[in-house]
Amino acid sequence: MFVNYNYDQDYRYREENYFAYAYNKEEDKLYTVPEQHGIIYRTTENYAHTGMFNLSYNYADLLHLKYTKLYTLHSESETRITDGIANSDDDWKIRYSLNWDERSMDIDQLSGDFKYRFLNYDNTLMFGTEWAKAKLNQPGNYKYAYLRDIRFDGVVQGEPYLDRFSPNVFLNLTSDDDLNALYIKNKTDISIFSKKDTFEIGMSHSKKSRKSRYNKFQIDQDQGEKLTENIDTIYDNNVRNNTDLFSVNIAFRPAYWYDAEVIENAVYLQCLLNPVDALEVNFGLRSVDFSQTLYEYTNNEDVLQPIEIKPNTLDFKKTLPNLSLKYTLNPKSQFDMAYSQTYIVPDLREFAGAEFFHPYDVATVKGNPDLVNTLIDTFDLKYSYFFSDTEGMKAGAFYKKLNKPIEDVMLRSSSLPRYGFDNAKEATIYGFEFDGRKELSFISDYLNGYFLSGNFTYANSDVTLRKEQEALYTTNHRQLQGLSKTILNLAFSYESDERSITLSYNKMGERIRRVGIIDGNDEFPDYYEVPPILLDAVWIENVSDNLKAKLKLKNILDRETIW
Structure with a gap:
């Protein structure tokens, strides 16, 4: 029997500079001065729980059975602020994106093998089955934008204000997956040329189903004075007090929902x-x-049956x-x-x-x-x-x-x-x-x-x-x-019974991000994307037979990703 539990927490802050260049068709290259530019401030927090339980049984070295239970829960909170000129309107906006993502996986596995002899041939029958559930939940992602007024000479005027032409959007996504799978195979020692010769035959089956629901609600703003306060103050003054400045409207279509079977x-x-x-x-x-x-x-387009479910099969x-x-x-x-x-x-x-x-x-x-x-x-x-x-x-x-x-x-x-x-x-x-x-x-x-x-x-x-x-x-x-x-991957490491220390280097060439x-x-x-050079370090100290301490340092060089 084996039981394991692991908890992991991670916090990251990252700044990204973006530049958008127009394409010079005559010279077949990009212009050197960007049409759009800005900074993205990204903060993420990750929390992960993992638990595993193993139970095995051995009878006379002829029958082996193993049961495994695995459960994981991973949560991520992300705040992304984009401050700059983007999109087709070329307006300078501060775009806020507040996201919460929770993923869980619950797996049960049963596997085994049975050794037997048939017609003077040694055989091993192997089998296994799996039941798994995976859930994705984004209970309330939220997006809104503040607009900056810019003079003809590029100078920013006044305080940024809530942009009523970039509606506040509330997003909700749930996705539930169920998987049932099994396999059975038989390996026979045939010894045609040597004792290592084997023949194996088997079959497998898996069935996966998914229910995905993506909902989008839009908070529209009527005409009025420019709102320069922070979003909490704006909502407190106008939503809780019911000033009718904002209205909530459904902004998702039936196509945002789907069911699937594989x-x-x-x-x-x-x-x-x-x-x-x-x-x-x-x-x-x-x-x-x-x-x-x-x-x-x-x-x-039918009043009596407004929604139709259409299958698309591959x-x-x-x-x-x-x-x-x-x-x-x-x-x-x-x-x-x-x-x-x-x-x-x-x-x-x-x-x-x-x-x-x-x-x-x-x-x-x-x-x-x-x-x-x-x-x-x-x-x-x-x-x-x-x-x-x-x-x-x-x-x-x-x-x-x-x-x-x-x-x-x-x-x-x-x-x-x-x-x-x-x-x-x-x-x-x-x-x-x-x-x-x-x-x-x-x-x-x-x-x-x-x-x-x-x-x-x-x-x-x-x-x-x-x-x-x-x-x-x-x-x-x-x-x-x-x-x-x-x-290119390189690693320099030290290994002993007491500890292991590894310094790793990774460099990847440029690649097409999208066609x-x-x-x-x-x-x-x-x-194109130019991945950064990564230099990481990992120190594992074996405190005792049952206890290890690990220290990880990632992206020590703090290099940029360019795309």
């Missing part, structure tokens, strides 16, 4: 063979039957192959080669037609009910050399073919920036990677317990748009959205 059934077989001592061959097939149905609430059936070869040159080195086919499906929010506020940017996000799944073919080649059981180095190359990859894109808008999702025609990713870990005692005995580790990845890609997208998005045959060309869009005569370039 069902995946799969059967598979896998075979592991060792034709010779140095060669291991692993191959198999997985047949998937996938169905994702979103039930969206829509206006029916389903496919596919047999996915995999093959891997491992050739051992000697006890310290080996070659690996692998091919596999996998898939990615759009997230339910990406697949829904509703529009919602972006959790971090001053923007809205709209789902795309026309999204389809992405099919990925992956080829890998890798060489590994092991200095010891805990030290080694690897070098490899890879190639991926993506059919209909999903990308984050910009959408046409006349006010707030709007983001969405779309399938490109195809994409390829190819590159190489290195990683390794080595104790530094070979330099000097004084460096016993000191380790240097790291990895580097270079990934080039090429995206091909669909024909109809070429007139919609700014660039074709470019890097895949969200993918950095280079990723640019063509809007009439205007071409908006791809929206």
Whole structure:
């Protein structure tokens, strides 16, 4: 039996400077003077509770049973103040966003295995089931804005006042997920070429349901004098005293609500063979039957039945192959080669037609009910050399073919920036990677317990748009959205029975945050992000067998993220 509880609390303050540049179409570059600029002040507080309970049973080493109970509760409070010029009106506003987010997850798992012999073959029957509930609750997020008056020469005049043309908005979101899943598989020792040869057959089933309710209420302000007091004073003077200056109106549409159901059934077989001592061959097939149905609430324009629930379904059936070869040159080195086919499906929010506020940017996000799944073919080649059981180095190359990859894109808008999702025609990713870990005692005995580790990845890609997208998005045959060309991780650590200390360094190359869009005569370039260099430190002190103390320092360099 094992019981664990963990509590974590985190507080962060961050300032962001933003600049928006117009696009010079004739010179194919951005103008050097920004059209819009400002500062974002962001404060977040995180609280997390995690509890886990494990109970296991072993009968004569033939039957093993394990039950796991996991519960997590994560709450986040965020205050975001954006002070500057933004949006299509080019007004200077102070935008306030007050958010509270609470997520919980309640999971029960039961798994086991049973060893038996059938027709002179040793078998292991493995099984498991899971029941899970996940809840997202945003009980009362609130947004409002104060307007600054600016003279023609750019000088700010007077005190900022509550902007009645940027309505106060109250947002409420609940999302409840239920998941039931099970698997059963049987592994047989077939001993065709060696005693390591096995044949495995199995099946899995999962069913997930979701109920999502997104409500939006707008507090409109009638004409009157400029209100320069803080928002609490304004409400206290005008709402509690019922001056009729404000009115509350429903601002959400039926499309903001949806129900969903995701069902995946799969059967598979896998075979592991060792034709010779140095060669291991692993191959198999997985047949998937996938169905994702979103039930969206829509206006029916019918007095007797004003709301209609319309289903939107994404389903496919596919047999996915995999093959891997491992050739051992000697006890310290080996070659690996692998091919596999996998898939990615759009997230339910990406697949829904509703529009919602972006959790971090001053923007809205709209789902795309026309999204389809992405099919990925992956080829890998890798060489590994092991200095010891805990030290080694690897070098490899890879190639991926993506059919209909999903990308984050910009959408046409006349006010707030709007983001969405779309399938490109195809994409390829190819590159190489290195990683390794080595104790530094070979330099000097004084460096016993000191380790240097790291990895580097270079990934080039090429995206091909669909024909109809070429007139919609700014660039074709470019890097895949969200993918950095280079990723470097380095770590210097000290490890002993009493403590471990790790200093880690991370650097990622620039990446496309969102794909640019063509809007009439205007071409908006791809929206890039330059991730910061991160330097973190972790100190873990083993006070006793049952007690550890941990100190974490994150983003020691305090570098900027640029996008």
